[in-house]
Amino acid sequence: MRIETIQKLCCPFDKEELALEIITRDINNNIVEGILTCKYCKRYYPIVSGIPIMSPDEYREKQFEAPLIGKWKPELLNVDDTNFKLLENNV
Ligand SMILES: [Zn+2]
Numbered sequence: 001m002r003i004e005t006i007q008k009l010c011c012p013f014d015k016e017e018l019a020l021e022i023i024t025r026d027i028n029n030n031i032v033e034g035i036l037t038c039k040y041c042k043r044y045y046p047i048v049s050g051i052p053i054m055s056p057d058e059y060r061e062k063q064f065e066a067p068l069i070g071k072w073k074p075e076l077l078n079v080d081d082t083n084f085k086l087l088e089n090n091v
Contacts (some may be wrong), residue, residue: 001031001050009036012054016040023072026050035069037074044069 009018016038023033036054045054046068053060055076068077 001047001052003029003031006031006034006036006052007048009054010053011038011041011043012056013043014038014040018045021076023047023075033068033072035045 003020003022008021010027017040019033020031022031023035024031026032030050031047033052034040036045036047036052036087038044045052046065047053048068053065060065
């Protein structure tokens with residue numbers, strides 16, 4: 001996904017700005033992997049294969065996202081996976 005497009009996204013919950021951290025880019029400088037963090041509610045949204053995952057909490061699965069966050073963690077500044085807002089009961 002193009003960086004210009006990603007920068008237009010806002011948090012779907014509170015419409016606040018998102019901070020972008022880029023993990024990998026393709027040869028055209030588009031974002032392949034990265035993470036968006038909401039400074040307000042502290043939710044984070046991974047970008048996987050160029051697609052930002054911004055589903056409602058009840059549709060997100062920590063088991064699916066945890067390995068990614070673990071893999072990226074050395075490069076991440078803002079993310080702490082205790083920020084994961086999943087409603088655990090709904091898994
Ligand atoms: Zn937010």
